[in-house]
Amino acid sequence: MQPAKEIEQQLIDADLDICIEGLNFTYKGTKNPVLDSMSIDIKGPQLVSILGPNGAGKSTLIHCMNKILEPTGGTVMVNGMDVKEISIKNMAKISSYVPYTSTDSFPLTVTDTILMGRHPHAKWGTLKEDLEIVHESLKLLDIEDLADSMFNELSAGQHQKVMLARGFAQEPRILLLDEPTSNLDIKYQLEITRILRRMSREKNVLVVMISHDINIAAKYSDNIIVLHNHGIFSFGKPEDVITADMLKNVYGVDVEIMMDNGKPHIILCDETGCAPLCAESCVTIPGTSDTKHSE
Secondary structure (H helix, E strand, C coil): CCCHHHHHHHHHHCCCEEEEEEEEECCCCCCCCCEEEEEEEEECCEEEEEECCCCCCHHHHHHHHCCCCCCCEEEEEECCEEHHHCCHHHHHHHEEEECCCCCCCCCCEHHHHHHHHHHHHCCCCCHHHHHHHHHHHHHHCCCHHHCCCEHHHCCHHHHHHHHHHHHHHCCCCEEEEECCCCCCCHHHHHHHHHHHHHHHHHCCCEEEEECCCHHHHHHHCCEEEEEECCEEEEEECHHHHCCHHHHHHHHCCCEEEEEECCEEEEEECECCECCCCCCCCEEECCCCCCEEECC
């Protein structure tokens, strides 16, 4: 058996990659698979959003990526190694997971809560370095003023930011997030998504997040995965994936698509149809097919 230390170094040195082949998953006590014969290869540092209607298997897919769930069939390879062969500790050193909601309500300060994210890297005498990383995470999310607050006394939005900070403090190579902006208002939804995109570029992290906001995902993601009918409906760049046909087939809604700086933006239609994409408030950008609102 390969020593744990060698496995850890192999995972750290390997190229970033989540390779899924023939993935199947069925919950115990049920007959119908949530995921069926799914295959996909996500390479390199980037921001990837997973879209799909409720019950499409988005959370199940994330959980299969990080050992929370064991696939019924198929393989999940992380940085060239089957997740079945990776210990929980080594997985935590390269991969961080931020859940949709946390039931944690422990009476710890925000600083101590985020410090828990340093546990996989804990060594004798590293507390000073760990606290510096915690401070960087607080600063990144603009919650330095909450450092001494009690975690179990925070609002839902503050709670979500602290959980994100704990995920960042883990210094992962792969960051998996289940609806990371779910409890935030629109300003902070945009801010957090920008931070995630910047993190993927500046710190060479593969960020995979579940999202229900199609427009934000389209605006900031490098690639998008759309789940439907137990598998992958489409995978690729936002401009190739976010189409009127996809939204009709997957979500059952009629939309119009306009391009905003090269990224698709959906406009929902109702029973009376869709409003014209360009009214008096829109102007055409010279030399392109893009439009923008006039000031």
